[in-house]
Structure formats: C-alpha cells, structure tokens
Amino acid sequence: MNLTSQKERALMPNLKVSLTARGNRAIQAIPPSLIRTVDNRISQIPDIIKLTLGEPDFEVPQHIKNAAKLAIDQNFSHYAPSAGFLELRQEISNYLLKATNTYYQPEGEITVTVGATEGIYTAVQGIFNPGDTIIIPTPSFPLYHAVAELMGLNIVTVNTAPEYLLTANKLAELLIKYPQAKGIILNYPNNPTGATYSPEQARAVADILRQTDLVVLSDEIYAELTYEQHHLSMATLLPEQTILISGCSKSHAMTGYRIGYLAGPAELMTSIDKIHQFVVTTAASPMMKAAEESLRHGQNDIIQMRTIYQQRRDLLLNALNLAGFTTTTPAGAFYIFARIPTNMIQDDVKFVYDLAEKAQVGVIPGSIFGPGGEHHIRLSYAASTESLIEAGRRIQNYARQYQHSAVI
C-alpha cells in the first residue's frame, strides 16, 4: 500500500472534544510571536528582500565546519556531560578570562546551553520564584517577556527611549519605586536597537546595581559585534551577582548549531544546571565540538565579519537617512532602529505591511519590542551587501511617493 492511500485510510489525531481548551493557561495567554507573524505574512510577497531576522547571512567558517564533521567521524554521538564537554567549558573559561578578566571555573561556573534562548529560559527558571519581580528595559527581545510571564513573574518594564539604554539615573529612580525587584535583564549590544553601553555607562549602571541584591541576567550575545568602542561586560563589573548569557551563534554565524552558554557564581549555576538537565539533558555533541573550535581558533573570523557588518550598517544607515528616517548610529549588534518619518504612516505595523507591499522590503515593527518601540522599525543588516544596497534603493524610492502627497 502506498503512502497516499494509507493516509486516506489512516486514523486522525483529532482532539477529543472534552479535552478542548484544557492546556496550560500561562502559555495560552502569551500571544504567538509577532515577529514570526509579520515575517510569515511578508515572506509571501514575491521578490521581497527580508531584513527581518537576527541571523547572519555568513556561512560558518570552514575550520569550524571541519571540526563539526571530524566530531561526527570520531563518534561524538553519545551523551555529553549535562553542562557540556569539559574541553568546551575550558575554552569558554579561557575566552571569558581574556574578554572579561573574570575566571569562571569550567566545573561548576559554566553551563553550555541550546543557544542563548535556552540560556535565558533556564537562567530565569533557575533564579526566580513565581511572583518575584523582574525588571525588563524595553524595547527588548520579546523572549524575555514571554519567559518571565510563563513563570508567573511580576514584570516591570521600563521604556529606555530615546537613548535605548537603561541609564544609571533611570535605574536609580526605578529601584526607589520597585525596591522588591529581585532581578534585572540587561542586553547590550541591544536587540532591537543596536544601542550599547560605553564603558563609562556600564560602570555607572554597575555601581548602582552593586548596592542592591538584584541578580543581573546580562545577555551579551552580541558582545563581539561592538563597533568603534570597547565592550565592558557585567562579568567584569559585577561578577558576584551576574549570570552572563552568551554564545557563538552571532559571532560565528552558527545560529542553527544551537550552542550558547551561561557563566556565573557557582551557587546560582547549580540551580540553573539542574533545570538545564531536566529541560534538554545537554546540547548536541558534534555542535559542541564546533563551538570549541570557534572559541579556540575563531578570533579572526570575528574580526572579518565585524568589519563587513560595519560597512553594511553604514550603507543602510545612509540609505535610511536619505529616505528621511531618523537614526542613531548603532554601536553594536546588527540592527538599525529607525524612526519612521513623520510624513509617512505612523502606525509601525501598518507601515511595515505597506513598505513590504509597495517596496518589497521586509522589516519588523518596533512596537513588537515593547514600550519605546512604537513609530520605529527594526532593520537587520545581517544580510548580504547586495540585498542591502537594493533594499536601500527601494526604501528611497518608497519615500519619494511622499514628496508629492499629504501626510496619511
């Protein structure tokens, strides 16, 4: 019997009617990812150039691919220790020592995760109890909010516009208002804005946090993509109360390999590592060997990619400015967060669909990232230089229609 005829006669997993709407309420309350909704809708437009996803267009460097393939040949197909292969944790430790001047012990202070996503999830699960208060500066990566909500946390969002950084002053004010806060999520360089702390700003923020008992979840996955300035990590400034979230996905174009890591004080990491075991057991073995290689011999890859990203950023910034968008030069990550010109559609979701339909350029509405994001769009410049040139041209053409028409 062939598959088609077998399908026709097969049973169907239609949910028993009495089981309708009985699943987890916290999950049902969280709306589906709007980034995906927008991305799916505009993906159907022919010839669209998508600057939507935070994903490098680069290929994984050849020496890292080779390491992954060698690991497959060498039968790294068995369970790794739950915290990840010790050799990888040693490389992470060495890397962090050089990058942050803090020495995290491979045994007990570092856990390898399934991308930074699992890092964020397990860190929040490991540190907080339902009802705890967490501070999330916005605009921010929507995952933070979803994970905190899933856990039943009390979420305090703080709008960081127009700097797009939670400055020391704003933080101080906030802590007077929410003295019960147990933790805070920092993300710099920031997704979606590309803003990042200068060393002075980072120090000022750390000085305030040091006077508190807040646990700092510092998502620094874009640390290696910092332009024209030095990235000063919370791991350097506040190692005694920080869980550092990072990984190789963005620095080495390895998003699909799903390797991230967490580093922090042993007691916090013990809880986190325990839940990590229950959630995934461990990351994929050959992918960990690839990550090991990226940390051991991948410093040049980063430098090369960073140079190209910076060129792409400037190219896209220039096109946006010519089209009338207000931007600040993002100092990190690979996003531009641009203010929609006041003579164009001001509802950012409607604007995005209009731009996609009329100009065949796909971007993400800023309001998806929370308070401070309205009237903005996020453009990822982790796309090829050719696509960015063409997208810039299309956006400028799109802007021309407004030179002869009234404000909508």
Place this chain on the structure above:
Amino acid sequence: MNLTSQKERALMPNLKVSLTARGNRAIQAIPPSLIRTVDNRISQIPDIIKLTLGEPDFEVPQHIKNAAKLAIDQNFSHYAPSAGFLELRQEISNYLLKATNTYYQPEGEITVTVGATEGIYTAVQGIFNPGDTIIIPTPSFPLYHAVAELMGLNIVTVNTAPEYLLTANKLAELLIKYPQAKGIILNYPNNPTGATYSPEQARAVADILRQTDLVVLSDEIYAELTYEQHHLSMATLLPEQTILISGCSKSHAMTGYRIGYLAGPAELMTSIDKIHQFVVTTAASPMMKAAEESLRHGQNDIIQMRTIYQQRRDLLLNALNLAGFTTTTPAGAFYIFARIPTNMIQDDVKFVYDLAEKAQVGVIPGSIFGPGGEHHIRLSYAASTESLIEAGRRIQNYARQYQHSAVI
C-alpha cells in the same frame, strides 16, 4: 600575559553573600540526579565495566553520519523553523503513518525537540497547570517525576510491581481513587524494567483511558526495540488524547545528536510548540538532517541493532540467573531489572556500591526509579558484547562469595 598568570590575577565570580539561597525553591527541592551520583562514584573505580547508562554503544550508521556532514557542507547552519525542518516532519509523519496507522500532519501536529527529554519537558509544561494531578506509574525514568515536581503538579505514583506494567485493572482502581487526574505518563517499552505492553494489554489500558479525559503522554522512545512481539502504540489506540513522545536517539544510537519529537492533536501541539520556541527556539539544523536520513533510509539499521541487542540481553540474563538473580525476560528497551538474591545485600544502593567495589561492575540501584524498584538493580545491555560477557563472569564470581558466607 599567559593564561595561568592571568588566571591568578583575575576576578572571581564569588556569589554576593546577600544573594545566598535565593534561587528557585522548586528546583532546590529536587535532589540531584541519583543516577549521576552513583555513576560518578563508581566511575572512579579502576577497570570498572559500566552497565549504568541508557546509551547505545553503537556508532551512528555511516549513511546518517554522511547526511549530517553533507548538511554542514550545505550550510544548514541557519535557524530552522521552530517545529523543525518541514522535510524532517514529513519523514516523521510518514514513519508514524506506517508504524501507527495514524496520520499526523507535518504542519501543526508534529514538533521536533531537543531529544525526548525536551519533548517530555515541553509536553508537561504545555498541557498542565500548577496543581493539576498527574499519574506516574513506577518504577520509572526519574525525569518524569522531576519535571512534574518543577511545575508544581500533584503527583500520584503507582507501584506497578511485580508486572512492571500499569495493568488495566490497576488503572481502573486508580481512577476511582483519583477522579481529578488530568494526565498520565506511560512509558513502554519501559525504562528501567524493559517491560512492555502486549497488544492485548495496551488495548485494555486504552479502553479504560478512552472513557476518561486524561491526556496520555506516551513515551515510546524504545518502540523500535521491542523483541518477540509487536509494539502497539497509544498513537494507534488513542490518537485523540495522546501526545506521543519519541525520537531517533535509541533506535539509531544518536543520543548525542539530541533529536526527538512529539506528535499529537493540533490544539495540544499548539501550546507545546509555543513553549518549545521559548525554551530552545529549535533543534540543531545539521542534526535534524541526520534524523531525516535515519527515518528515510534507516530501517535496516534498526533491524541489525535489535538482533544484536536481543543476543546481548539473553547473554546477560543467563549470567544473572546463574548468579542467583531473579529476572523476567524484558520484552523491550535495553535494560534488565533484576531482583537481588535474598542472600545478598538487600539495600540496593549499598548492593550497587559493593558490587562496584568487589566485582568492578557498575549498575543502577532500582530504588532510584521509585516505588517497586527497591531490592532491584537496573543493568543496561547497550554495551559491547565483550563487556557484557566479562561483566557476567564478574557477577557470577561475586555471587560465589555468598555460597560460603551468611546472609548480610
């Protein structure tokens, strides 16, 4: 500056004293995995043969390795859809159609997970609310209990000894006592006992469950390792209220590739897929391409491995019986659950350490798997034939000391 001297001068992530013992209470309440504790301790004994872990000693079949390496070469290094590559979900759908006669739609009814572990975790998180009652037959894989406890579920365990199967009669009694139960975890072939439902037994259990609104989480990861009888899936018997948990880890010796999957009615899968996104985003792309190949062209691998497992099972059973252990022939998985002879140490944890020290054979104490496991040991025969022969010889030698000594 070299790493050693840099280490000496580096900062240390010593937890701020005021942050001590402030982490997640539910996680802290769960004891660390006793399997790992036992395994770590006995791993330090020189020349030990470990029959402790549920991990095939086989290598990944060459055609599957090739598929993984090709995927790396072909730049499958970008994010896959959160539910997994569509091609993989199509292969899973085809496989399940043939194996269970139920047609799960690749879009909406199947989610690829980071091993069956993440499948179990996200299924429990997606289906239950804190305070819900879940039935877990024991002895069982300790992860079920931990995941349910983490979520604050009300756990009803039911001792399945001596059959090591939750029979229809026992289930019926249980449901009278716990009419509020919202779900049940089934696992057959079973870890740790190797017991599995005959088709008649599975039908009888399904007939009772069909009269209830219980959601059935059916962990059938060992389905392909069923000996001398047919595996009848809950996906066939109860598709309208079952979430099927499975994967390629055990059938194709791919534990370290971390690919599992869930299949079930669309409404339940929607919640589960949403939390899956928040937990891991998606599984590793090259590993998914390997899993696709294992489902498409890997049927012969299974048959070959199964034949060898069965020989190993019989070999180890024979040695255990000669040494005085009471066993039933396990019909599935790759575990033997053996009753410690009454003239030996009856505390199974103490017995395991004694066996490890005196006979250099590592096994897992049965009580770790919950009520019904006491006085038993679990031996994994997913080890090489040579190790199993030698382990059998050592166990028989160990038993000889008791022929001339009193009961301890």
